Amino acid sequence: MEKTLTEKELDLKFKYRIMQEEGGERIVRCFSCNTCTLSCPVRLVDEEFNPRRIIRLALLGAKEEVLHSPFIWLCSACYLCSERCPQDVKITDLMTALRNIAVKEGIMPPSLQAQLDLLQQHGRLYEIGEFENKKRARQSLPSLEEKRELSAQAIELFKANLKVER
Amino acid sequence: MKIGLFLGCTVPVRAMNYEQAFRRLATELEIEIVDVPDFFCCGFPAKSINEETALLMALTNLAIAEKNGILDLITLCNACTENLTEAHYRWQSKAEIREKLQPLLSHLGHAYSGSVRVRHGARFLFEEFQDALAQKIKRDLKALKLYPYTGCHYTRPSEIYSGFDSPEAPNTLVELLKLTGAQVVSDTNSCCGGAVLGFKEETSLKMAGTTLKKVKGLGADAMVLICPFCDIMFEQNQKKVEKLLGETYELPVIYLPQVLGLALGIPREELGFNLNRIKMDGFWSKLEGS
Numbered sequence: 001m002e003k004t005l006t007e008k009e010l011d012l013k014f015k016y017r018i019m020q021e022e023g024g025e026r027i028v029r030c031f032s033c034n035t036c037t038l039s040c041p042v043r044l045v046d047e048e049f050n051p052r053r054i055i056r057l058a059l060l061g062a063k064e065e066v067l068h069s070p071f072i073w074l075c076s077a078c079y080l081c082s083e084r085c086p087q088d089v090k091i092t093d094l095m096t097a098l099r100n101i102a103v104k105e106g107i108m109p110p111s112l113q114a115q116l117d118l119l120q121q122h123g124r125l126y127e128i129g130e131f132e133n134k135k136r137a138r139q140s141l142p143s144l145e146e147k148r149e150l151s152a153q154a155i156e157l158f159k160a161n162l163k164v165e166r
Numbered sequence: 167m168k169i170g171l172f173l174g175c176t177v178p179v180r181a182m183n184y185e186q187a188f189r190r191l192a193t194e195l196e197i198e199i200v201d202v203p204d205f206f207c208c209g210f211p212a213k214s215i216n217e218e219t220a221l222l223m224a225l226t227n228l229a230i231a232e233k234n235g236i237l238d239l240i241t242l243c244n245a246c247t248e249n250l251t252e253a254h255y256r257w258q259s260k261a262e263i264r265e266k267l268q269p270l271l272s273h274l275g276h277a278y279s280g281s282v283r284v285r286h287g288a289r290f291l292f293e294e295f296q297d298a299l300a301q302k303i304k305r306d307l308k309a310l311k312l313y314p315y316t317g318c319h320y321t322r323p324s325e326i327y328s329g330f331d332s333p334e335a336p337n338t339l340v341e342l343l344k345l346t347g348a349q350v351v352s353d354t355n356s357c358c359g360g361a362v363l364g365f366k367e368e369t370s371l372k373m374a375g376t377t378l379k380k381v382k383g384l385g386a387d388a389m390v391l392i393c394p395f396c397d398i399m400f401e402q403n404q405k406k407v408e409k410l411l412g413e414t415y416e417l418p419v420i421y422l423p424q425v426l427g428l429a430l431g432i433p434r435e436e437l438g439f440n441l442n443r444i445k446m447d448g449f450w451s452k453l454e455g456s
Contacts, residue, residue: 099215
């Protein structure tokens, strides 16, 4: 796990890239107090996740290390660190920004790809068909239709944007 | 009172008991529910992929609500509440967000003027129906010890919720449950782990285990939830957590409108309890014995 990063491996402009991303604007305010890591419910059960370390690595410019590491996907987005951060870094939004950058760089975890496909095909994360509606009727619930069109269009817009950026 | 009900993805398929109990409670409180067939996913799941897409999806749903004359949009899922509230908040407070998203929204054939008020169903009951509920209570639930679990996105990030309840120790569920006469055991909630499930299952199960173990230790007869994603962790994955950690909880997990419904004297058959997955024999015998 321990590894020494050399200057050659660092992208010193990475923090500016992060600051351009929605939610990443405040990363440079971090003074490494560790409140986030000590508050984190994920960290409590999994040592691999350490928000303070991720922020340090990002500020140092360890772009590959950050974007390719599984830990940026482990944030549970509970916003507890964001509430407590004395520097108002908005860490949860920052984690989202790092994920969004990773996706733009072509890194997409399989579970996210699966969700995207579902949203495109069904307009929701779960299919609603005859089976679901029969079950709903048994619970005296009104039947529902899938509305995929707008969801699919929103995702198409995003994909079109991706191509422009690359 | 007329409200629009935003169901989202998970509630109408995996938490029909929650939806059924909420609708039944609404009837009892003379709340008129408007169902809008055009609603789709709130956009929250797209956040990790692209923040802008998540906001656009939320704003489109808000625009659809507005078009249908809905001023009060009520949600049952914490994630829907968060994303719709955030989209509305940012649309209203940040000109650059409006400038960026307006063209995309009109590309989808919609426009949003900002008139919709989004509230979670629990907050809505707390703010509008506390007195009505108190007056309609027919059954004292004092035999039951209940643990309210609010979940994260009900009050966080606090910036978008204008501080209506404490971000770390929200009081809504405690107050609503006290109306029923039940013994409420509460403390600060720790995240259920739901958002980690798709990335590292073992970690998310351990997170759920932290809470299940604690609640079991407090001697609660049931956990009371207001989010279908918390339910996926605490109820639908409870057996997996037990297996992973080598422990036994057998802890019933129920939804807030189900408990309130019982207190209002609504028969349990009408509150969707047939779909609760953890055996509730102990819960019922305590309640019937009282």
